[in-house]
Amino acid sequence: MMTSREVEQAATTIFEQYVQSGNSHKQLLNIMQAERIKFRDVLSINSAFVGVLTYGNNGQCYVMVNQGIDNPGRRNFTIAHELGHYFLKHQLQSNSFYCCDDKITEEAQTADRIEHEANHFASCFLMPEQKIKSAFLSILANSRKAKIKDFLHVKNNYTFSIWCSIRESLMKRYGVSEAALRYRLKELELAQFSFSQ
Helix, strand or coil: CCCHHHHHHHHHHHHHHHCCCCCHHHHHHHHHHHCCCEEEEECCCCCCEEEEEEECCCCCEEEEEECCCCCHHHHHHHHHHHHHHHHCCCCCECCEEEEECCCCCCCCCCCCHHHHHHHHHHHHHHCCHHHHHHHHHHHHHCCCCCCCCCCEEECCCHHHHHHHHHHHHHHHHHCCCHHHHHHHHHHCCCEEECCCC
16 A cells, blocks of 8 residues: 555656656656557446556556546546556556546545545646646736635635636646646645535
8 A cells, every 4th residue: 555645756756757848638648658558548338437447468558538528637637547557556456447437536535545546646647746836826826816825715705716717727737627626726735615516
């Protein structure tokens, strides 16, 4: 079992190895190519299926993602999650990790230790601490509405409009969903969310 810090360090190492400039979500396919992992979009009749890391009989590694995922941020997170299994060298059960939407959660909440590690890897890889912290604090500091410049508590008031402007910018920059972004900001103690949707 790995600690959160060990998983984050592994994600940082892979980021530094493969992401020379820009952000990691734009390098996912290049990373798989460099690691000789074949990527497949698959049409699944099982709507709960999101992704799988598997090995063929010839030892070829595959990452397969349900092409029915229509949220690009969710799709990127799924690919990064499967790469988490690969880079963290998780022991495959029955030659594959078949991941359903209750296992790949952008909020990293799952009782399964291995799935939790892969979720944490994806979060750290797509949103490295120093990069996301710097970007968030920069946007917050430049917000005329924000009264506090190093933490945002989003409620159903003026802070929600601040969040909306920050959210759009960071989701686009890091190629993640709102759920993944919110989780990472909470984890890094940069934001708290207590609004009803």
